[in-house]
Amino acid sequence: MTEQTQVHAAPAGPVFWPKPTDTNPKLRVGFFGLTGCAGCQLSVLFNEDEILRLVEIIDVTAFPFVRERNIERDFDFLFVEGLVASRNDLETLQKLRERTKVLVALGACAHTGCVPAYRNFTLKENYEHLLYVKDRGIEDINPSPVDDYVKIDHTIPGCPPDKREILSFITDIVGGNKPKTFNNPVCIECRRNNNACLLESGKPCLGPVTRGGCNAVCVNGGFECWGCRGLTDDANVPAMVKLLEEKGYSKEFIRDRMRMFAGLKMPAEVEIIFRAANNKP
């Protein structure tokens, strides 16, 4: 396995995961957003039946999206949404990393860079006309996932992340347990839900190579998987590409589709497969 695959694999836990103690009964938790759509932070709130209980069992010391007063230090756990796209983002991220024991990448932007990072694969002329000179702090830097700059201790993947996964993560850490990561492909859950296979009907579904844990929510809704949760550890990408080619999709189409949500986390050997395609996007 190359180093890049390692980066993609479910991250190893830190040496020390904070647990509630008698003297410190409530974990200090923060929620922050870098550049993103706020959808991941909303996914926390959209646990409508549980949110009031959640804020009782943990100490939400900072959540600028919904709080005016935020204590931005001494976190046990810090959830960060969004990708790094400006100088501000980077400075905030580095500051936050120093102030938390565990840093959790919440959602696809933090994890892979998601759709905004697809810009790395587009031609500059596609967005050149949108550029302009900005003041210091808000000037652009290449859209990148969070772990390009700092160490991530855990990832809750997905665009959006499954709100139940956030919930179970929090109940796990409160109980002193280490949260699970999923490694089965989406197809396992999809089959269990008795969905008709979209690949069989010719749709470019990436379910076989995509990390599950989402309950195959897109296919349940009739829509093919675009791979927002990233590849499974043992994804057989060559077989996936071959299968889609047999269905009539060009290498170029498959490459772009796989890059859309998790492009920056594709292992090097996947990119080699696509060399055959016209390398200019």
Added chain:
Amino acid sequence: MPQTISLSHLTKIEGHATLTLEVDAGKVKQCHLSSIEGSRYFEGILKGRYYYEASELSSRICGICSCAHTLGAIHAVENAFGVVPSKQTMQLRKLLAIGERIRSHATHLYFLALPDYLGHESVFSMLPKYKPQVKSALRMMKAGNEIIRTVGGRDLHPVSAAIGGFLKFPPAEKMAYLQEQLKGIAPDVEATARLFGGLKNPDFEAPADSFSLYNGVDYPMFSSNLKSETRMFSPDDYASYIAEYHEPYSTANFVVKEGKTYFVGALARINNNFRFLSPKARAIAKDTGVLFPDYNPYVNNFAQALELVHYADEAAGICRQLKSIKPEPIVEFTPYESRGISATEVPRGILWHEYVITAEGKIDFANIVTPTAQNLRKMEEDIRAILPSLLVGDDKTLVMQIEKLIRSYDPCFSCSTHFLKVKWVGKKRKQSPKRGSLRSLDKRERAAVDKVLGRSQ
């Protein structure tokens, strides 16, 4: 001596923004409302992608209004290819949009706006005293999410809505279930409207053009003509009356209509469409004594609350009609070289999507104008206008009132950022009016902008 007030990292808004004010001898020298959200350049990402990928990709612009972007993109592509969806499809789309409207308004009103009015820092600190109100907000958010999940397949970034129809249909009994849920929140929406109708707002008027969709038949949601105080507009030639410009201090653009400031959102919608609100919503408005049109920007909160009442009624009606829902095939169409535009009403105002599509079905040009971008200039002007009256009080009140003013617009800086058309420094971008791309301000308009903002060239 000039005094600088800087509110860095405004809280309780979607996205990131900073406000810088420079005040000298009771006069506002400078007022910059800056989006400091990083730029994502969605329009650049969309260029070169296929038309059928536009809804899935542009949905990622915003979490809280992801249904809006999904439907905006779908309607624009349908407009390009002349696709006419079935009546049932349009009903389902409207239901999806209403679910999002209920969720978005409830979240904004209780989680972002109300703590200011009650002297609390957040909804969490409100809990000991106002638990029933917070629970009521969560019930409305849940009902909204249930509608979105049922129709769109997922809370955020819905998957089932497609060009020409739906990929999946909820079973008929689900419609009865949703109707029950909506009945369940009827007391909540009414209490919300009465609560916000009774809140004391600063005595402040900031007249400008209310701009919204208007069809003369019902409370508008999807493509129709647009109305302002002065006249009607057609969405097709929007580039002839809307212009964007930007400032180095912000990653969000600013928008003017016919060279002037205007505003969009719930208040603008009600100002133009009050008579199409449901009877209950109108009755509550009458009880509270607020007369529309109203030009106090703080009243936008109440306008959102009235929309909650209206949309809970309307959604229940749609669910009733959809009790005989049947799976339908997607409308067939052949893509060709074309251009499509959609103007839809979304929680924060009018959302524009425009795509120029090549014969191969690829997007050659994309343009998206979000509600917050359209409101930004009005927000800056309002802050300038209200500031002198606040300078006599203490700084804490001043900051609180200004933040409250900004929040009452329910700005979404995630959305408004990165939709910039003009290159201010250096050469102007080549213009192609045929495509209807937004033009940049001409010299005269730019001078007018500078005059309003108190700058010399």
